[in-house]
Amino acid sequence: MKVGNQEYQTIWMDQEAKKVCFIDQTLLPFNFEIKSTDCSTDLITAIQTMQVRGAPVIGICGALALVLALKNNTSTDHIIDMAQKIIQARPTAVNLAWAVNRVQESVLSQAEHKREQFAWDYVSELMEDDIRNNYQIGINGNTLIPPGKEKPFNILTHCNAGWLATVDHGTALSPIFQAHKEGKNIHIWVDETRPRNQGLLTAWELQQYDIPHTLIVDNAGGALMMNDQVDLVIVGADRISINGHVCNKVGTYLKALAARAHQIPFYVAAPLSTIDQNFKEDVNFAIEDRDSKEVTRLYGLSDEGSLVHVNYPQVKVANPAFDITPKELISGIITEKGIFKPNELKAIYE
Numbered sequence: 075m076k077v078g079n080q081e082y083q084t085i086w087m088d089q090e091a092k093k094v095c096f097i098d099q100t101l102l103p104f105n106f107e108i109k110s111t112d113c114s115t116d117l118i119t120a121i122q123t124m125q126v127r128g129a130p131v132i133g134i135c136g137a138l139a140l141v142l143a144l145k146n147n148t149s150t151d152h153i154i155d156m157a158q159k160i161i162q163a164r165p166t167a168v169n170l171a172w173a174v175n176r177v178q179e180s181v182l183s184q185a186e187h188k189r190e191q192f193a194w195d196y197v198s199e200l201m202e203d204d205i206r207n208n209y210q211i212g213i214n215g216n217t218l219i220p221p222g223k224e225k226p227f228n229i230l231t232h233c234n235a236g237w238l239a240t241v242d243h244g245t246a247l248s249p250i251f252q253a254h255k256e257g258k259n260i261h262i263w264v265d266e267t268r269p270r271n272q273g274l275l276t277a278w279e280l281q282q283y284d285i286p287h288t289l290i291v292d293n294a295g296g297a298l299m300m301n302d303q304v305d306l307v308i309v310g311a312d313r314i315s316i317n318g319h320v321c322n323k324v325g326t327y328l329k330a331l332a333a334r335a336h337q338i339p340f341y342v343a344a345p346l347s348t349i350d351q352n353f354k355e356d357v358n359f360a361i362e363d364r365d366s367k368e369v370t371r372l373y374g375l376s377d378e379g380s381l382v383h384v385n386y387p388q389v390k391v392a393n394p395a396f397d398i399t400p401k402e403l404i405s406g407i408i409t410e411k412g413i414f415k416p417n418e419l420k421a422i423y424e
């Protein structure tokens with residue numbers, strides 16, 4: 075994807091230097107900085123601090139952390155131990171365990187002396203798959219967007235499920251990029267997404283392509299829907315149950331309720347790697363409860379243009395990062411294999 079006029083991925087490998095490079099998302103949209111490391115624990119920290127964030131790219135970052143962990147030690151015990159540590163970095167997005175477990179299993183099937191190079195090659199393919207799958211999500215999801223020549227077609231999105239949340243293309247934003255490429259007349263309502271303001275990342279991505287968009291506070295969506303200013307909602311997902319329930323950034327559920335009340339189609343875009351076959355009805359995983367400072371401490375530019383933190387008074391805070399949208403509120407799930415009704419997902423695995 076483009077930043078200015080240059081093409082980037084969110085994360086990439088420098089195989090020669092045996093390093094991993096990534097865009098530091100904690101500094102966006104104010105500063106664009108690339109970090110690089112040859113150290114596995116730096117990538118675990120990057121996931122925890124959300125320098126790298128968004129379910130699909132967390133998975134890739136975790137996979138790369140395991141690759142780097144093989145630098146001086148390719149023993150089975152070390153690999154199993156490191157894989158566990160990496161998976162624990164963030165609990166909710168299933169893509170992390172999905173990717174790390176895949177790398178672990180494949181690497182352990184190799185003779186010890188072959189493991190390190192095998193891991194680099196294997197994860198390189200996982201990254202290519204991520205790029206291909208998300209591109210295809212864009213092609214599939216774009217079929218929901220009419221040309222809307224006269225009047226713009228209004229799409230609301232929550233959080234950031236753009237290319238920054240993946241290796242490239244994004245999930246919920248991929249159909250939007252595709253529609254824009256085809257010259258469709260669209261306008262995007264971008265939820266701010268407190269407390270981490272991922273909406274600013276979405277706005278920043280849309281700016282790079284001059285896609286018309288408007289940032290809104292998280293509570294504005296309901297009134298916009300009531301006033302016929304939203305034609306379609308597309309969000310991403312951090313974990314999807316095999317029965318079609320969707321765990322995504324907190325606030326998604328409220329948007330789904332409002333969309334249902336106003337008969338607005340509500341779609342979720344995610345690769346199949348976001349489907350957790352062990353998640354059926356009951357929530358059997360942790361909903362990440364993040365630091366209270368995320369709520370009481372804001373970060374941004376002062377009027378003078380320097381980056382500053384400002385603090386609210388210290389009060390009791392709850393900061394659950396995700397919620398569950400029941401399948402009944404979801405019109406369809408856009409994947410690389412097509413668009414499915416929530417109750418059709420099971421059939422993919424049968």
Ligand code: MRU
Nearest residue numbers: 127128129233235239310311323
């Ligand atoms: O906490 P984050 O920023 O890692 O949350 C993930 C998200 O960006 C969203 O929930 C997104 O919709 C799913 S990831 C494509």
